[in-house]
Amino acid sequence: MAxxxxxxxxxxxxxxxxxxxxxxLSAALFILLFGGWExxxxxxxxxxxxxxxxxxxxxxxxxxxxxxxxxxxCVYTLTEILVGFLGALxxxxxxxxxIALNPLADRVxxxxxxxxxxxxxxxxxPILVIWFGFGIESKIVIVxxxxxxxxxxxxxxGFRSTDPRQILLMKSLEAxxxxxxxxxxxxxxxxxxxxxxxxxxxxxxxxAVVGEFIGSAxxxxxxxxxxxxxxxxxxxxxxxxxxxxIGIVLNIAAKMIGRRLAFWSETEGASxx
Amino acid sequence: MVAATIAxxxxxxxxxPFIALxxxxxxxxxxxxxxxxxxxxxxxxxGHGEFVSxxxxxxxxxxxxxKMIGGLLEPSAGKITYQGLAPGRKKxxxxxxxxxxxxxxWRTVLQNVCLPIEVMRKDRAEGEALARRLxxxxxxxxxxxxxxxxxxGGMQQRASIARxxxxxxxxxxxxxxxxxxxALTREYMAQELQRIWSSAAKTVLFITHSITEAVFLSDRVxxxxxxxxxxxxxxxxxxxxxxxLQMTTSEVFGRQxxxxxxxxxxxxxx
Numbered sequence: 001m002a003x004x005x006x007x008x009x010x011x012x013x014x015x016x017x018x019x020x021x022x023x024x025l026s027a028a029l030f031i032l033l034f035g036g037w038e039x040x041x042x043x044x045x046x047x048x049x050x051x052x053x054x055x056x057x058x059x060x061x062x063x064x065x066x067x068x069x070x071x072x073x074c075v076y077t078l079t080e081i082l083v084g085f086l087g088a089l090x091x092x093x094x095x096x097x098x099i100a101l102n103p104l105a106d107r108v109x110x111x112x113x114x115x116x117x118x119x120x121x122x123x124x125x126p127i128l129v130i131w132f133g134f135g136i137e138s139k140i141v142i143v144x145x146x147x148x149x150x151x152x153x154x155x156x157x158g159f160r161s162t163d164p165r166q167i168l169l170m171k172s173l174e175a176x177x178x179x180x181x182x183x184x185x186x187x188x189x190x191x192x193x194x195x196x197x198x199x200x201x202x203x204x205x206x207x208a209v210v211g212e213f214i215g216s217a218x219x220x221x222x223x224x225x226x227x228x229x230x231x232x233x234x235x236x237x238x239x240x241x242x243x244x245x246i247g248i249v250l251n252i253a254a255k256m257i258g259r260r261l262a263f264w265s266e267t268e269g270a271s272x273x
Numbered sequence: 274m275v276a277a278t279i280a281x282x283x284x285x286x287x288x289x290p291f292i293a294l295x296x297x298x299x300x301x302x303x304x305x306x307x308x309x310x311x312x313x314x315x316x317x318x319x320g321h322g323e324f325v326s327x328x329x330x331x332x333x334x335x336x337x338x339x340k341m342i343g344g345l346l347e348p349s350a351g352k353i354t355y356q357g358l359a360p361g362r363k364k365x366x367x368x369x370x371x372x373x374x375x376x377x378x379w380r381t382v383l384q385n386v387c388l389p390i391e392v393m394r395k396d397r398a399e400g401e402a403l404a405r406r407l408x409x410x411x412x413x414x415x416x417x418x419x420x421x422x423x424x425x426g427g428m429q430q431r432a433s434i435a436r437x438x439x440x441x442x443x444x445x446x447x448x449x450x451x452x453x454x455x456a457l458t459r460e461y462m463a464q465e466l467q468r469i470w471s472s473a474a475k476t477v478l479f480i481t482h483s484i485t486e487a488v489f490l491s492d493r494v495x496x497x498x499x500x501x502x503x504x505x506x507x508x509x510x511x512x513x514x515x516x517x518l519q520m521t522t523s524e525v526f527g528r529q530x531x532x533x534x535x536x537x538x539x540x541x542x543x
Contacts, residue, residue: 264378
């Protein structure tokens with residue numbers, strides 16, 4: 001018996017060997033949960049219009065992703081997410097650098113930022129819809145507002161974390177402030193910025209959907225509201241799956257960029273999930 | 274009177290003077306009011322191409338002195354004059370080597386060594402060629418594309434020496450450059466530095482805690498007192514060059530080390 005196991009272990013392909021106990025249990029849990037769910041619906045423990053089976057949801061998702069109108073809603077929401085995020089990134093990094101490097105700006109702006117940070121951003125969304133209308137603009141502003149603070153806070157600590165000896169080195173080379181910023185401060189802040197970006201990426205999806213809930217004729221969030229109104233539960237689940245996929249793709253993209261830009265950082269290598 | 278004349282003759286370098294310190298002092302504002310005098314009236318000269326070491330008790334303001342000589346810090350009193358500077362320059366171009374290599378971790382060895390070239394906006398191709406030669410000079414050939422974390426402490430310090438040399442500085446300021454290395458590597462690096470110095474022909478100001486290291490490397494050793502620091506004595510080291518480790522066991526060498534040690538124990542703990 002023991003020899004048989006050993007022989008199998010040796011002949012196992014590389015992929016199988018890498019699948020450790022944790023991965024195996026995780027997969028087992030997946031099968032248990034979704035299998036159980038599927039069976040619960042099939043056996044009629046749950047009415048399908050309340051809780052649709054996973055297989056039905058998957059089929060609907062495939063249909064949605066191949067339908068032009070739904071796809072255009074995806075693109076609409078993605079645009080809100082990306083444009084809002086980029087706006088927050090530019091504003092957050094710019095203001096973060098100013099606060100971290102200029103003591104006067106720090107003293108003047110920091111109290112306001114602390115105060116603004118405590119406001120629940122989602123609660124401001126209705127006002128933003130009134131101000132910026134039912135079009136894409138208000139959603140971009142909501143996403144940018146939600147994304148702004150994690151990026152700003154991490155940018156400030158990132159720019160403040162510069163090794164003073166690196167600055168002294170640059171000064172000994174008679175570097176300009178701009179050169180010090182570009183060649184030392186910005187790269188030093190990158191691992192911190194990436195930490196903020198990971199959080200913001202997730203927040204972006206929330207911001208876009210909440211914005212669309214409040215007032216929008218297009219986008220995945222408004223589609224959820226429409227389908228809910230017509231009791232199309234499978235349809236709502238399908239959008240949920242699409243939104244989750246968007247979140248996962250954005251997260252993986254951010255992680256890949258982070259690993260490229262901050263490959264040298266220990267925190268980058270150690271960052272979980 | 275006679276003693277004064279001797280002291281002066283010792284304070285003047287054998288080579289043409291390059292940097293002259295005249296009554297230089299530095300006082301810091303203490304954190305909770307009051308003032309801390311880090312350096313109290315220091316005067317000496319450094320010659321062109323000379324290797325000068327500064328030894329002194331911990332916290333005696335050696336680093337402060339080094340920064341003032343490099344023009345990174347203004348003296349509170351006295352003045353520092355530089356001779357034979359390139360036209361349009363108020364202070365000499367610097368190459369700094371710290372106790373830790375202070376390499377930028379996101380840059381390869383070659384990119385780190387090229388940093389001064391980029392900052393000074395010199396010709397890239399020319400600069401890179403020089404950087405490659407210097408990397409070879411410091412014994413890092415083959416490691417050009419490695420990142421700092423892939424190197425040992427001694428290798429990192431070699432890279433930082435190459436970086437300090439690439440801008441063709443008028444003076445090399447070294448602030449305990451081997452302080453973070455183990456004893457064996459340290460001894461080896463001292464020999465390497467002598468080799469690099471003799472082929473690069475630079476003025477070097479070297480701060481160290483190690484008396485033997487100072488005697489081994491220097492043309493002259495400046496011994497400082499405890500804070501507020503003054504110059505206790507400037508000791509010319511007239512051992513022939515190139516020096517080897519054998520020499521450290523010689524009687525002349527031993528006598529100079531013993532002399533410096535007695536000066537330091539007279540002025541305070543090391």
